[in-house]
Amino acid sequence: MERKPKTTQKAEAHIAVRQARRSSDFVVLGAGIFASLAIMAGVFFTGVASVLYGEEIVDEYAATDPAADFIGNAIGFGIVAILLLAVILTLVRMMRQQMLGNALQVEYSDYAWLREWSNTVASDLQMPRVEIMVTQDPVINAYAFGFASPYTIVLHSGAIRWLTHDQLKAVVVHEMGHVKYHHTKISTYLGMLRLVPVVGAVNGWLLDFWSRRAEYTADRLALCYLRNNEQVKSSLIGVHVGPDVARSFNEVARQWQVYMTSNYFNRFTQTFSSHPFLVRRLARLDSSAAQLLASGAAGTVPSKTSSSKVVEK
Numbered sequence: 001m002e003r004k005p006k007t008t009q010k011a012e013a014h015i016a017v018r019q020a021r022r023s024s025d026f027v028v029l030g031a032g033i034f035a036s037l038a039i040m041a042g043v044f045f046t047g048v049a050s051v052l053y054g055e056e057i058v059d060e061y062a063a064t065d066p067a068a069d070f071i072g073n074a075i076g077f078g079i080v081a082i083l084l085l086a087v088i089l090t091l092v093r094m095m096r097q098q099m100l101g102n103a104l105q106v107e108y109s110d111y112a113w114l115r116e117w118s119n120t121v122a123s124d125l126q127m128p129r130v131e132i133m134v135t136q137d138p139v140i141n142a143y144a145f146g147f148a149s150p151y152t153i154v155l156h157s158g159a160i161r162w163l164t165h166d167q168l169k170a171v172v173v174h175e176m177g178h179v180k181y182h183h184t185k186i187s188t189y190l191g192m193l194r195l196v197p198v199v200g201a202v203n204g205w206l207l208d209f210w211s212r213r214a215e216y217t218a219d220r221l222a223l224c225y226l227r228n229n230e231q232v233k234s235s236l237i238g239v240h241v242g243p244d245v246a247r248s249f250n251e252v253a254r255q256w257q258v259y260m261t262s263n264y265f266n267r268f269t270q271t272f273s274s275h276p277f278l279v280r281r282l283a284r285l286d287s288s289a290a291q292l293l294a295s296g297a298a299g300t301v302p303s304k305t306s307s308s309k310v311v312e313k
């Protein structure tokens with residue numbers, strides 16, 4: 001009876017986590033999973049029907065019991081699914097071992113501050129600490145993976161080389177958002193639906209509707225946590241167009257490209273991408289920033305970034 005205050009304190013999430021979260025993400029995820037399962041069931045029952053009612057095959061199978069066949073197939077599918085999941089989980093763990101063996105943990109580099117800073121973010125967001133690895137890849141990019149602690153964020157050497165410290169922070173909060181909202185965990189399990197023979201590609205297309213929403217949510221968390229729209233947008237622009245022309249991606253270029261991509265064919269094209277297009281991510285950030293301002297929420301959380309003594313590149 002006396003322990004009540006302790007539990008309420010624990011349940012209190014960081015304001016940025018609540019501001020960035022969208023319950024509609026789960027609706028889209030549920031719809032994607034449901035549609036994938038429906039397609040697989042359709043293929044399965046079409047196969048069963050062709051065996052039961054197919055004129056050429058019916059004689060061959062006449063002696064067998066259809067109900068026993070169905071149960072046998074269902075058990076077979078179950079065993080395959082469990083084996084597939086075991087393989088996927090093992091591969092994700094192996095990916096971490098590969099990074100441990102080949103990449104550098106950021107705390108042993110001149111970027112050790114990034115690890116300390118990510119620990120601060122993790123405690124603010126009430127999430128597990130993440131390990132950050134740097135791997136040699138000139139492409140400016142980063143990603144997160146893991147289905148249970150330890151979660152890993154991989155920074156390409158291209159990101160370290162070309163992004164400013166503030167941009168790196170935005171990238172890391174974005175990736176931590178994928179861990180905080182369980183995107184990396186969910187993606188691991190969704191791998192089962194993506195790897196199904198024949199219909200896997202269709203399943204992947206359906207599930208990517210959720211993947212793209214997950215990107216918007218991770219962007220929004222970076223915005224709500226850092227309270228600096230330009231910081232998040234400049235990191236996205238740097239990652240997408242590279243350091244040499246990033247500054248040229250100004251308001252004129254943006255407005256023209258927003259205009260040129262405001263059509264159904266562009267939206268259709270985007271459905272074949274796991275990530276939303278840059279112009280839409282920037283537009284979403286702008287509208288989220290405007291909403292934050294309108295709600296009077298901006299500045300209500302002291303930014304942790306202001307206290308770090310980091311010299312910009």
Ligand SMILES: [Zn+2]
Nearest residue numbers: 174178215218
């Ligand atoms: Zn992402």
